[in-house]
Structure formats: C-alpha cells, structure tokens
Amino acid sequence: MEMVKLTIDGKPVEVENDTTILKAAKTIGIDIPTLCYFQLKDMNIENRPGGCRICVVEVVGRRNLAPACSTNVAKDMVVNTHSIRVLNARRTVLELILSDHPAECLTCAKSGYCELQTMAQQLGVRELPFQGAQSTYRKDTSPAIIRDVDKCIMCRRCEMMCNDVQTVGALSAVNRGFMAVVAPAFEMNLEKSPCTYCGQCVSVCPTGALTEVDHSRNVINSLADPTKTVVVQTAPAVRAALGEEFGLAPGTLVTGKMVAALRRLGFNYVFDTDFAADLTIMEEGSELLDRLTRYLKGDQSVKLPILTSCCPGWVNFFEHNFPDLMDVPSTAKSPQQMFGPIAKEYFGKKLGIERKNMIVVSIMPCLAKKYECQRDEFKVNGDPDVNFSLSTRELAHLIKLANIDFNSLPDEDFDNPLGASTGAAAIFANTGGVIEAACRTAYELYTGKKLEKVEFDELRGLESIRHATLDFNGLPINIGIAHGLGNARKLLEDVRAGKSQFHAIEIMACPGGCIGGGGQPFHHGDSEIIKQRAAAIYREDAGKPIRKSHENPFIIELYKEFLGKPLGEKSHHLLHTHYFDKSAGTFVDE
Amino acid sequence: MAKIKLSERKLQELKEVCKSFNNDKGELINVLHKAQSIFGYLPAELQEVIAKELNVSVAHVYGVVTFYSFFTMTPKGQHPISICLGTACYVRGAEKVLEEFRRVLKIQVGETTADGKFSLSCLRCVGACGLAPVVLVGEKVYGRVSPDGVKDIVAEYNN
Numbered sequence A: 001m002e003m004v005k006l007t008i009d010g011k012p013v014e015v016e017n018d019t020t021i022l023k024a025a026k027t028i029g030i031d032i033p034t035l036c037y038f039q040l041k042d043m044n045i046e047n048r049p050g051g052c053r054i055c056v057v058e059v060v061g062r063r064n065l066a067p068a069c070s071t072n073v074a075k076d077m078v079v080n081t082h083s084i085r086v087l088n089a090r091r092t093v094l095e096l097i098l099s100d101h102p103a104e105c106l107t108c109a110k111s112g113y114c115e116l117q118t119m120a121q122q123l124g125v126r127e128l129p130f131q132g133a134q135s136t137y138r139k140d141t142s143p144a145i146i147r148d149v150d151k152c153i154m155c156r157r158c159e160m161m162c163n164d165v166q167t168v169g170a171l172s173a174v175n176r177g178f179m180a181v182v183a184p185a186f187e188m189n190l191e192k193s194p195c196t197y198c199g200q201c202v203s204v205c206p207t208g209a210l211t212e213v214d215h216s217r218n219v220i221n222s223l224a225d226p227t228k229t230v231v232v233q234t235a236p237a238v239r240a241a242l243g244e245e246f247g248l249a250p251g252t253l254v255t256g257k258m259v260a261a262l263r264r265l266g267f268n269y270v271f272d273t274d275f276a277a278d279l280t281i282m283e284e285g286s287e288l289l290d291r292l293t294r295y296l297k298g299d300q301s302v303k304l305p306i307l308t309s310c311c312p313g314w315v316n317f318f319e320h321n322f323p324d325l326m327d328v329p330s331t332a333k334s335p336q337q338m339f340g341p342i343a344k345e346y347f348g349k350k351l352g353i354e355r356k357n358m359i360v361v362s363i364m365p366c367l368a369k370k371y372e373c374q375r376d377e378f379k380v381n382g383d384p385d386v387n388f389s390l391s392t393r394e395l396a397h398l399i400k401l402a403n404i405d406f407n408s409l410p411d412e413d414f415d416n417p418l419g420a421s422t423g424a425a426a427i428f429a430n431t432g433g434v435i436e437a438a439c440r441t442a443y444e445l446y447t448g449k450k451l452e453k454v455e456f457d458e459l460r461g462l463e464s465i466r467h468a469t470l471d472f473n474g475l476p477i478n479i480g481i482a483h484g485l486g487n488a489r490k491l492l493e494d495v496r497a498g499k500s501q502f503h504a505i506e507i508m509a510c511p512g513g514c515i516g517g518g519g520q521p522f523h524h525g526d527s528e529i530i531k532q533r534a535a536a537i538y539r540e541d542a543g544k545p546i547r548k549s550h551e552n553p554f555i556i557e558l559y560k561e562f563l564g565k566p567l568g569e570k571s572h573h574l575l576h577t578h579y580f581d582k583s584a585g586t587f588v589d590e
Numbered sequence B: 001m002a003k004i005k006l007s008e009r010k011l012q013e014l015k016e017v018c019k020s021f022n023n024d025k026g027e028l029i030n031v032l033h034k035a036q037s038i039f040g041y042l043p044a045e046l047q048e049v050i051a052k053e054l055n056v057s058v059a060h061v062y063g064v065v066t067f068y069s070f071f072t073m074t075p076k077g078q079h080p081i082s083i084c085l086g087t088a089c090y091v092r093g094a095e096k097v098l099e100e101f102r103r104v105l106k107i108q109v110g111e112t113t114a115d116g117k118f119s120l121s122c123l124r125c126v127g128a129c130g131l132a133p134v135v136l137v138g139e140k141v142y143g144r145v146s147p148d149g150v151k152d153i154v155a156e157y158n159n
Helices: A021-027 A084-099 A115-122 A157-165 A200-204 A216-224 A242-246 A255-265 A273-296 A312-321 A335-351 A368-372 A392-401 A423-429 A433-447 A485-496 A527-542 A553-563 A569-575 B008-020 B025-039 B044-054 B058-067 B087-091 B094-105 B147-157
Strands: A003-008 A011-016 A038-040 A045-047 A056-059 A078-080 A145-147 A172-174 A181-183 A210-212 A229-234 A269-272 A358-364 A388-391 A465-472 A475-483 A504-508 B079-084 B118-123 B135-137 B140-142
Touching: A003 A021, A011 A021, A045 A157, A056 A084, A084 A115, A157 A172, A157 A200, A157 A485, A172 B058, A200 A210, A216 A229, A216 A358, A216 A388, A216 A392, A229 A255, A229 A273, A229 A335, A242 A392, A255 A269, A255 A392, A269 A273, A269 A335, A273 A335, A273 A423, A273 A433, A273 A553, A273 A569, A312 A368, A312 A485, A335 A358, A335 A368, A335 A553, A335 A569, A358 A368, A358 A392, A368 A388, A388 A392, A423 A433, A423 A527, A433 A465, A433 A475, A433 A504, A465 A485, A475 A485, A485 A504, A553 A569, B008 B025, B008 B044, B025 B044, B025 B058, B044 B058, B079 B094, B087 B094, B094 B118, B094 B147, B135 B147
Parallel strands: A003 A078, A229 A269, A229 A358, A358 A388, A475 A504, B079 B118
Antiparallel strands: A003 A011, A038 A045, A056 A078, A145 A210, A172 A181, A465 A475, B079 B135, B135 B140
16 A cells, blocks of 8 residues: 655644545544544444535645545645634534534433534534524334434434444435435334334434433332332443443443442342343253254254344344244343343242332343333233333433442442353353353353363454354364344345354344443444453453353252253243244335 | 335336346436336335345335435326426516416425326426426427416316
C-alpha cells in the first residue's frame, strides 16, 4: 500500500492512501465529530453513508467542504478541521437536523446517552434558529423495542445493522425527502416484520428513535407488593458491563456489588442465571452426546450438527428464515427460561410459595429476552415462568433510582441454591463460550476421563466465523461458531445445502456474544469496550473453584432431588421447548 | 392492507419477469419497472413475491418503491389523467387546469376515483410545449386546455 503525507490542522501525518481524512486525523489525536458514521473495529462493522455532514472539513484548494468520513486522503493535502468556515457550517448542519427533531430531551428515554444531545452540547448550540414543520410518525411498540421515529435523524446505522450485519431485513429507509424514515416494509409494526429483537439497532441508534420497552415500573411495583416473593436472576454478561454505568472502566467485574445492589433493591432472593446455564449444559450437552452416539452408530434419523438454542434472537431468526431446519437446533430452553420453571416449580414449591405469589425477574444484556419471556409456550395458565426481563441499562437506572451508591457497596454472594454456578456458566456471555462449556462436560461424560486443561483456546476469539476440531479420545469433533446473525446465516445455508462438516455449532445473535448484547450499556462504537468485557468474563471463569457444569454440587442435588436425569421426563417437560415456523409473510392481513 | 389475490397466471408472469433479469438483486429497479407495466401498480403482495425471487428483504423493496415517485402502490384508473406542470404549461395556467380536474373528479393527485375510472397525476413536460397547457388521458394528448374544457374531457370518457 502506498503511503501519503498530508497536513491536518498544521500537523504532518503519513497514512496509507486509502485512508479517510477522519481516520487519518484520529491517528494524530484529532477527533473530528461525527453523527451518522459508526464503526466497530475488528468486527467488520462500519456505517459510512456520508449523510449527516457533521464531519465536514476544509480541504485547501477544494471549492466545497468535504465530509471527512468519506473523503480519502491525497498527497500533500492540507486539511483544516476547525476553521471558522467549518465551525459555522457544522453548526448550521446540526441546527438543521435539530429543526426536525423534537426538543424533548428532559423526558426522552435516551437523555444523557444521546449522541445528538452530546453533539449539540459540544458544538455549543444555544438556540434553534430554524423553526418549521416537523415530520411526525406513528409510535410503534413491539414486545421488546419501541420505535419513536420522530426522533430519527436518518443516520441509517440501524438499517446497516439490521441488513448488512444481521441480514434480518426488518428495517429499511423508506420514502424520500422530508418524509424519509427508517421503517419496516409497508410501515407496518415491527412485530409484524421479521425482526428478531436482537436489539442491535437500539445499540447503535444515536438518539431516542429506537429504545427498549422498559419494564422497571413493573418490577418496582412487584417489589412493593408484600404478598409477592420476588426472585431475580442475572445473566453472565451483565456483571462484566454494569460497572460502566457507574463510571468504572470497561471490563471491571462487579459481580459482588451487583448482588449487593439487588439485595438492597429489595429482591427476596438474588439468584444467578449462571446456575441455569450449568443446567443448560447438562441438558444441551447430553443432547449433543445422545445425538452424536446415535449418529456414530449409524442411526439415519439423527440430525447433525446440533445447534445451540440459548440465544432468543437466534431462535427468532431461524424461525423466520430457516423453518425447514427446525429439527436441527437443540430443544433445550435458554438459561433464562430454564431458570423460570426451576424457581417456580422447584424452589417455590419447596418453600411453600404459591406460583401466583412468586415473581421472577431477569437481568439480561439482551432485548430479545423481553420477547422470549412473553412467549405463550413459556407460560402456565397465563402466568409466565419469567415475569419481567430488564436490560443491564434498566438495572443501572433502577440502582440510581434507589439512591444506592453502587461503587461503595461491599461484595456479596448470591443466595443458594439457585445462585451457585461454575466457570463454565460464566463464559456463556462470550461468543464461543456456550460450546466451550458444553465441550468441558461432553468430553468428560463421553471419554470418562478427566479434562486436564479446561480452556479450549481454539474456540475463543472475535473472528466472525470460527471452527475447530477437538479430540475426544481419538474421536474428532468438529465445532463451528458464529456471532452476528449474518455470519450465522452463512453456516445455516451450508447446513441446508448438506455441506456442513460440523457436529455442533454455536450461534449468538450479537457481535461478540451476549457481552455485546442489545441491552448492554452503550459502547458508542468502541470495540475495545467489548473486548474488555470478554476478557473480564474469562477472568470470572478462571477465578471459579469449579469450572465444569456437571460438577456444580447444587446441579447434582437438583437432579437427585427433583429432575431425575438429563433428558428425562421432568427435564423434557420443564427444560425443553419446540419451535414455530414464522416464515409466512406477515405483513399483509388475511 | 387488504390482501389482493394474485392469480396463478399473473404470479407466473411475475416470476418470469424476475427470471428474465436472472433473479439478480441489482436489477430490482428494472424488475419493478416491468412489474408495474404489467400490473399497473405495485401492491404489497407483489413486492413480497419480488423480494422472495430476488432474495432481498421486503423492507428493501418497499424502500425502493417509496423512494421513486414513478412507482405507485395504488392502482391507476382505467383512464389515467396526467397534467403537465413543466415550465411552459405552468406559465400558461396548468395549475388552474389541475385545480379544475381535482374539483370535477373529487380526488387529489396520486389518487383514483372510487369507480376506478380516473386517476390523477402530474408530469414534467411531454415535449409538446407549443400546445401548452397539455393534458394526457391514457396516451391521447389534449393541447391548449383551459379550465372550462376540463368537464368536456372527462365527459368523453364517462359514457
């Protein structure tokens, strides 16, 4: 690659010739403001429509201002990123964007996290000089995501996520000019679209146009009701990100403080989804071994590869796009949904708490979990196994609302029995983690030997599609891993075409896995944050005295006392599920 | 949105159109163009078929249909009326002619009369500026139309 020298704000810089002015400036510590531009480095995720024009800079000798995000450097170029002309133009651009944006900052769900608000602050906008018509649209509430597109600034980040990264195709830019907006086909409700509720659109939306459905109020009401026993479960990924909301460095593990905060919020029992993750491994791992042994014996009815089914975004995705392969994923419920019936039917009954008096709340890095816990098959006589699912962000709000000084909390432990977990459960948060956890257990159960080194390094990393062959005592096991639904689609198409060589495939809908979930604190395009969270999760695993799910003493007791054996009748009833074909066009009413 | 019933024959015809463009997603605009010339408009169901054939999302097809003013999701009338609003026609009073059509037909631009007979649209210059203001009904051109003449034009097709 040819290198070119240029000058930005009087500073010399040398970069490869296909670099944009924006990136060249960044290398010498000049941070040109952007709004529509978005990038997750190392994950092949970039949005560069050149639409908002906030990043305009002056290039000496060029007649008009140049958008830094989509103008490449050239030899001897002289760039000014904050000349008077640039500053005036940039502010006018922002004022024009604001002229068609509701000035509702005080009550907006995104206030304090909004990139448009930050930009207005940064550029010193103190009045709104352009008063005119504002485009208004119908507000659309789905089970997990709210679209309030009056606040859309057409940066099209969500469209990029939904189409290029996730290949879901629920959202597209529609109409033109003043009426242009991002919407599902025929401007129908999101609920009628092929949306998987992965929430990646919410993750990247700079404004309050896309937000999660907030269930905090329901949880507060439940906690205030003396007739209810309120039980909480926390997903593995939450403890690696929650601290960010309280100013802690990304990758700070706050497991103990999180437990302490939940207790102070008034939850009667603070349990762990990690416990249910260990349970998932018992069921899913056994299913993998069962299918594998039957397959090796020549049973033609067995389908391989087996696909993990922990991720509700992924489940929605294959129900919409691969209904012909519905017998391929594991029938094991996700950890969230395994926890619900165990809490209500086992723990509750043991304590003599009636089902109607128990409320199960989950804290999830995920928005699809909000939809998952509302699915009809996860209810008993209308009572959901998991009543409410809050995102990591909502929990942070709740903690602030309750005047809890998070950072000065002591570390506390989860309650038993549904709070005990192993390192295998912790790594569910990372891409590759579920399959690594499954392999730790499957290896020992299959070979009858002790696994000397529990880390399967070959399954780790952030590469979009990974594969590895593990040695199960002479039997090679081929593992595939994908994170991001677009990558999942590629593996699924191979399965459909009969070309897949894998015995087992792990899929997580979000880039990086649950640590990059749609309900996590906003990363604003900083992939370093996701990497730090991943590292924290592996530290959590390494610090656990027990690191294999089948060695969790409370899991062993649960099977002995209540469930019987993995894939047994009780497990089948409480811990396994079935899938639905959602591929039929749902846009048009019958 | 009511579901229209695409006949098997029409459905086949639509799939043939997609096939003639090798089911290439890059040819979406051409496919839509052709489909509209066959069906007269692009209802939701038709867009769903095209999306499936070209392996793109329905949202994307809808995005393209709503971006280009040429594409329409409402059926055109039996006699589509177009009023030229190009410069020459405009200065010679085309807007008043348009106003009169709206009054007589009781529809807005882009709409179709309840009996499905007429639809109203505007266009920019048909290259007959000498005849300004110009009105097209189907493929027939009417020149030097005055607001007074509107009723007679409509009457021609109302028998």
